[in-house]
Amino acid sequence: MGEPVGGGTDIAITLTVNGVVRRAEVPGRRLLSDCLRHDLGLTGTHVGCEHGVCGCCTVLLDGEPVRSCLMFAVTADGHAVTTVEGLAGPGGELSPVQRAFAECHGLQCGFCTPGFLCVVTALLRENPVPTEEEVLEGVSGNLCRCTGYQNILRSVRRAAEIMAEER
Amino acid sequence: MKPPPFDYHSPRSVGEALEILAATGRDGKVLAGGQSLIPMLNMRLAAPGHVVDINRLTELAAVTVGPDGVRTGALARHAQVERSGPVAAAQPLLRRALRLVAHPAIRNRGTVVGSLVHADPAAELPAVLTLLGGSVRLARRGAVRDVPAARFFTGPLESAAEPDELAVSALFPALPPRSGTAFHEVARRHGDYALAGVAARVRLDDDLRVAAAEVVCVNAGPVPELVDVTGDCGHRAPGTADWGAAARAVRDRIDPEADIHASAAYRRHLAGVLAERALRDAATEAAGG
Numbered sequence: 001m002g003e004p005v006g007g008g009t010d011i012a013i014t015l016t017v018n019g020v021v022r023r024a025e026v027p028g029r030r031l032l033s034d035c036l037r038h039d040l041g042l043t044g045t046h047v048g049c050e051h052g053v054c055g056c057c058t059v060l061l062d063g064e065p066v067r068s069c070l071m072f073a074v075t076a077d078g079h080a081v082t083t084v085e086g087l088a089g090p091g092g093e094l095s096p097v098q099r100a101f102a103e104c105h106g107l108q109c110g111f112c113t114p115g116f117l118c119v120v121t122a123l124l125r126e127n128p129v130p131t132e133e134e135v136l137e138g139v140s141g142n143l144c145r146c147t148g149y150q151n152i153l154r155s156v157r158r159a160a161e162i163m164a165e166e167r
Numbered sequence: 168m169k170p171p172p173f174d175y176h177s178p179r180s181v182g183e184a185l186e187i188l189a190a191t192g193r194d195g196k197v198l199a200g201g202q203s204l205i206p207m208l209n210m211r212l213a214a215p216g217h218v219v220d221i222n223r224l225t226e227l228a229a230v231t232v233g234p235d236g237v238r239t240g241a242l243a244r245h246a247q248v249e250r251s252g253p254v255a256a257a258q259p260l261l262r263r264a265l266r267l268v269a270h271p272a273i274r275n276r277g278t279v280v281g282s283l284v285h286a287d288p289a290a291e292l293p294a295v296l297t298l299l300g301g302s303v304r305l306a307r308r309g310a311v312r313d314v315p316a317a318r319f320f321t322g323p324l325e326s327a328a329e330p331d332e333l334a335v336s337a338l339f340p341a342l343p344p345r346s347g348t349a350f351h352e353v354a355r356r357h358g359d360y361a362l363a364g365v366a367a368r369v370r371l372d373d374d375l376r377v378a379a380a381e382v383v384c385v386n387a388g389p390v391p392e393l394v395d396v397t398g399d400c401g402h403r404a405p406g407t408a409d410w411g412a413a414a415r416a417v418r419d420r421i422d423p424e425a426d427i428h429a430s431a432a433y434r435r436h437l438a439g440v441l442a443e444r445a446l447r448d449a450a451t452e453a454a455g456g
């Protein structure tokens with residue numbers, strides 16, 4: 001699993017992942033999702049479909065949600081990436097979004113959860129009081145086979161509340 | 168589901184990119200947002216020997232709004248264009264169409280120009296460029312040309328851009344006075360490629376009667392085609408124009424295909440219904456503005 005998937009010469013890249021400067025040597029074809037998981041050992045980013053449909057692999061690139069399966073690690077060279085591992089506070093305390101998902105049963109098997117947590121974190125940062133429609137649009141690109149989505153929507157509303165209370 | 172191996176190029180200037188494209192020729196592929204190319208690589212539907220990543224050419228990220236319309240550089244992302252107030256004021260159809268393109272995370276990476284070059288008959292932006300009579304600016308080493316939309320889309324997933332050419336920008340012309348636009352589509356889920364979609368533009372004359380009414384349908388043939396229904400709806404005020412006849416004309420003139428999602432007949436039906444809605448909305452907007 002860990003060995004390079006070859007092709008062309010390896011390229012040295014530097015990413016700031018969850019605030020930490022990380023270096024890797026990767027072939028051009030290495031997907032950012034695989035770089036995070038295999039080269040950097042951050043397996044919190046999940047991979048479902050590898051063609052942009054499921055949203056599991058969503059991370060924040062310079063703060064904006066993107067599909068890590070639809071980006072080459074070399075393109076991310078020099079940029080900042082936030083994965084699900086970087087959402088909790090410095091002491092490991094869960095972020096408001098993570099707490100809301102736990103509280104409202106916004107996850108069951110958890111496979112889709114890293115993607116949802118990243119997307120919702122960015123959504124509420126940009127728009128702390130989203131309308132119902134904005135929430136739906138915000139999470140529309142992420143699939144969940146377990147929850148039926150209602151508890152995820154509840155989690156987003158709850159996260160907005162927690163953030164407002166703590167502001 | 169991993170891309171095949173390729174040589175990776177990361178030019179730092181447009182000039183350097185054009186040199187690389189000239190050298191790699193048919194074996195080279197431009198990588199913009201990667202939201203269509205990388206899925207194709209992952210599924211092994213494409214296997215270029217060289218990938219030329221233009222993401223560091225920040226000189227191509229500009230979106231300029233002028234009296235002639237909106238010019239989007241090759242690195243202008245869907246989300247950037249969608250959010251721009253000046254763009255929405257100069258050409259409101261762009262924002263309307265972009266909101267129907269995929270999901271926010273994909274719009275954060277995908278580029279407007281990349282979507283045009285990709286030339287998917289199911290995509291919204293090629294229909295918009297065709298309806299507005301826009302153009303794409305192509306550069307190769309030592310030469311630049313502007314290709315009008317009517318000649319840019321040459322087949323499904325085929326455009327006039329040659330392997331050694333870089334699409335540097337696209338121009339979406341502004342609307343003449345007393346004009347309105349609309350975009351309606353039906354997709355199986357929000358953000359999916361549409362089963363059918365219609366972009367419409369209506370222009371009224373000084374007496375506020377319909378002077379021009381045109382649509383372009385998504386997923387209705389190998390390339391986006393302008394369907395002029397001015398003669399079908401009648402030279403009348405928007406409220407009394409025969410939009411039903413215009414919709415029938417659209418249904419008769421398009422050539423949709425069947426696939427696992429919808430039959431050709433169902434697509435044709437949808438296009439008619441959506442055309443009537445889009446034309447009415449465009450006419451209402453034209454009358455109000």
Ligand SMILES: Cc1cc2nc3c(=O)[nH]c(=O)nc-3n(C[C@H](O)[C@H](O)[C@H](O)COP(=O)(O)OP(=O)(O)OC[C@H]3O[C@@H](n4cnc5c(N)ncnc54)[C@H](O)[C@@H]3O)c2cc1C
Pocket residue numbers: 051052053196197198199200201202203204205206241267268269270273276277278279280281282284285289290291292328332333334335358359360361
């Ligand atoms: C899940 C999902 C859903 C989607 N849904 C929709 C949808 O509903 N509607 C829609 O329209 N699109 C949709 N897309 C596609 C998306 O809009 C893409 O961003 C767009 O089609 C291509 O833009 P890009 O910048 O990502 O191009 P890339 O993927 O980088 O490139 C696409 C093609 O164009 C070429 N190319 C790109 N830029 C240039 C250039 N400047 N010069 C020369 N050649 C160039 C590339 O070589 C490649 O062949 C979807 C994508 C995904 C993953």
Ligand code: FES
Pocket residue numbers: 046047048049050051052053054055056057058067068069070
């Ligand atoms: S794994 Fe990236 S979107 Fe499914």
Ligand code: FES
Pocket residue numbers: 106107108109110111112113143144145146147
């Ligand atoms: S919790 Fe199982 S897929 Fe969403």
